[in-house]
Amino acid sequence: GAGVSQSPSNKVTEKGKDVELRCDPISGHTALYWYRQSLGQGLEFLIYFQGNSAPDKSGLPSDRFSAERTGGSVSTLTIQRTQQEDSAVYLCASSLFVQGGGDTQYFGPGTRLTVL
Amino acid sequence: AQSVTQLDSHVSVSEGTPVLLRCNYSSSYSPSLFWYVQHPNKGLQLLLKYTSAATLVKGINGFEAEFKKSETSFHLTKPSAHMSDAAEYFCVVTARYGNKLVFGAGTILRVKS
Numbered sequence: 001g002a003g004v005s006q007s008p009s010n011k012v013t014e015k016g017k018d019v020e021l022r023c024d025p026i027s028g029h030t031a032l033y034w035y036r037q038s039l040g041q042g043l044e045f046l047i048y049f050q051g052n053s054a055p056d057k058s059g060l061p062s063d064r065f066s067a068e069r070t071g072g073s074v075s076t077l078t079i080q081r082t083q084q085e086d087s088a089v090y091l092c093a094s095s096l097f098v099q100g101g102g103d104t105q106y107f108g109p110g111t112r113l114t115v116l
Numbered sequence: 117a118q119s120v121t122q123l124d125s126h127v128s129v130s131e132g133t134p135v136l137l138r139c140n141y142s143s144s145y146s147p148s149l150f151w152y153v154q155h156p157n158k159g160l161q162l163l164l165k166y167t168s169a170a171t172l173v174k175g176i177n178g179f180e181a182e183f184k185k186s187e188t189s190f191h192l193t194k195p196s197a198h199m200s201d202a203a204e205y206f207c208v209v210t211a212r213y214g215n216k217l218v219f220g221a222g223t224i225l226r227v228k229s
Contacts, residue, residue: 031215043206044218056216093161095215102148102167103215107160 002026004108006092012114018092022110025094032075033105034035034067038088046090050097055081081085084114089113118209120144121219128226135179135194137223139207142188149190150208150217151181159172160206166190201229 005024013019025032034046045059049069060066064083079086089112093105105108121139141149151163164175171183181192190207207220 023217028219033166035217035219042221045216045218050215059216080208093160097215102165102210104162104165105215105217106162109159 004092004094006090006108006111007060008111009109010112010114012116015084015115016081018078019113021079021084021090021113023077023092023094023108024073025073025092025107027073029094029096029106030072031095031097031103031105032069033093034075035091035093035098037091037110041088043091046077051067067082067090079113082113084115085112087115118147118218120207120218122183122187122205122207122223124223125221126224126226128228129197131194131199135192135197135201135225137207137225138193138221139190139192140188141190141207141209143162143209148210149181149183151175151179151190151192153159153203154207154222155203158227163192163205196202197225197227199227199229201225210228225227 007022012115032052033048037043047057047067049055064080089110090107091110095103095105117226119142121140149166152160153163154160163179164173166173166183174180179194204222204224206222208217
């Protein structure tokens, strides 16, 4: 079946602009995660959604970052007033949630964001 | 807090020789542990996972890993490297609360012909 898809695959923007990154999870997966992969910081967790529970936003680096998940499916990560340090690959993953961990997270191909 | 240390940033092996990628974890509880692989310009792919069942875990493409609680290790091995194994490998642990993943810094595997 179809895997996790993300769009756009590449995004180049100017400093100070807002950007929206989209993630389409695997159908039926209740959990959705956003991670960021950058040269200086490696792979780091940003936010995750599970069903109707309040999202875990503990990894968001600043209040310029926000995300929503509509209808329990598609998610959008928004970065306002982008800065050069936001340049990274943004990865989305989805899973069938398992309480206590251990669920297999399936990753999308990522969106490469470049802030000039 | 949970953390993962990948002991080698780069490993180079010859094709047909064994592969060993080392990982130590720190956790105050029994974690779930994973190895993911990332080929150049590709997404992350799960190789294998440990979730408190058998301590020797077999994954895809001939890889396996052994969970050793006494050593807090989860090393990844393969008996014979193939050129297609050249990639970056990440050792990963689940966080204590919630299912978010905590990634190691990665090990780049180079396979020489």
